[in-house]
Amino acid sequence: MKLYRTSDGPVASEGGHFHSLAGEKWDGLLARDDIVTFLRSRIATGTLPKTTDPSHPLAPIESQEIWAAGVTYTRSKQARMEESKSAGGGDFYDRVYSAPRPELFYKGSAHRVAGPGQPIRIRKDSRWNVPEPELTLLISSTGRITGYTVGNDVSSRDIEGENPLYLPQAKVYDGSAALGPCLLLTDAPLPADTAIEIEIRRSGGQVFAGRTEISRIKRELASLAEYLYRESSFPFGCFLMTGTGIVPPDSFTLQPGDEVLITIAAIGTLANSVR
Numbered sequence: 001m002k003l004y005r006t007s008d009g010p011v012a013s014e015g016g017h018f019h020s021l022a023g024e025k026w027d028g029l030l031a032r033d034d035i036v037t038f039l040r041s042r043i044a045t046g047t048l049p050k051t052t053d054p055s056h057p058l059a060p061i062e063s064q065e066i067w068a069a070g071v072t073y074t075r076s077k078q079a080r081m082e083e084s085k086s087a088g089g090g091d092f093y094d095r096v097y098s099a100p101r102p103e104l105f106y107k108g109s110a111h112r113v114a115g116p117g118q119p120i121r122i123r124k125d126s127r128w129n130v131p132e133p134e135l136t137l138l139i140s141s142t143g144r145i146t147g148y149t150v151g152n153d154v155s156s157r158d159i160e161g162e163n164p165l166y167l168p169q170a171k172v173y174d175g176s177a178a179l180g181p182c183l184l185l186t187d188a189p190l191p192a193d194t195a196i197e198i199e200i201r202r203s204g205g206q207v208f209a210g211r212t213e214i215s216r217i218k219r220e221l222a223s224l225a226e227y228l229y230r231e232s233s234f235p236f237g238c239f240l241m242t243g244t245g246i247v248p249p250d251s252f253t254l255q256p257g258d259e260v261l262i263t264i265a266a267i268g269t270l271a272n273s274v275r
Helices: 026-031 035-044 074-087 090-098 157-162 164-171 221-229
Strands: 002-006 009-014 017-020 065-070 103-108 133-139 145-153 177-185 195-202 205-213 238-241 259-264 268-273
Touching: 009 026, 009 035, 026 035, 035 145, 035 177, 074 090, 074 157, 103 164, 103 221, 133 177, 133 195, 133 221, 145 221, 145 238, 145 259, 145 268, 157 164, 177 268, 221 238
Parallel strands: 065 238
Antiparallel strands: 002 009, 002 177, 009 017, 065 103, 133 145, 133 238, 145 177, 195 205, 195 259, 259 268
């Protein structure tokens, strides 16, 4: 089942049919442990108005926070170690990759998040900026993983590399995250061979493309969620980006006008321009 946030309210999709949930509150839905069962029961009543495939879905977030897990792929560990080596922080990332406790950091709230078709931003005081395509978990208010979406953790690699303590400035600013195009709601884990793909276009041509699979994530997704919820409450649920396994070469940086397309086939493609 898929769930879209639209200007007219939530829209649920299953079996090729779209159902308006205009009477339901987005925050209330995402907080639920039983969101799939609840929506199926609503659809089964036959009283929900039929609608069409949303052509302009919004970012699937209202009062939720976005958090992110770092250094969960070998490729990410290697990139972080290389970018911060001259600052003396290279081995920090090697340690956290192997440590029982994951790296978790706050990424943003709704007003900093771009939805499908909306622009993401690169910092004006940074010279080395990259997208980070990530499987993103939807977690209920009690800490249960209830769905997935596509996430883009836009990052300023030069700022983070200058000093690991600058991580918040490299990661958290207006337009530094994107989510969408919908939520894939399921009680089952995604198949291990689920692919994450990215394409970056510039002036009509492809300048970078990459692919990975979620089987390469070192940590269990349920463990990441458990650590996040240990001493923090999320009354409306939460989104957790699970790290990136695709890093462009060091010579690459995003430029205004670029288009970033991130695809997880079961969910869809999240497309954003850069400004």
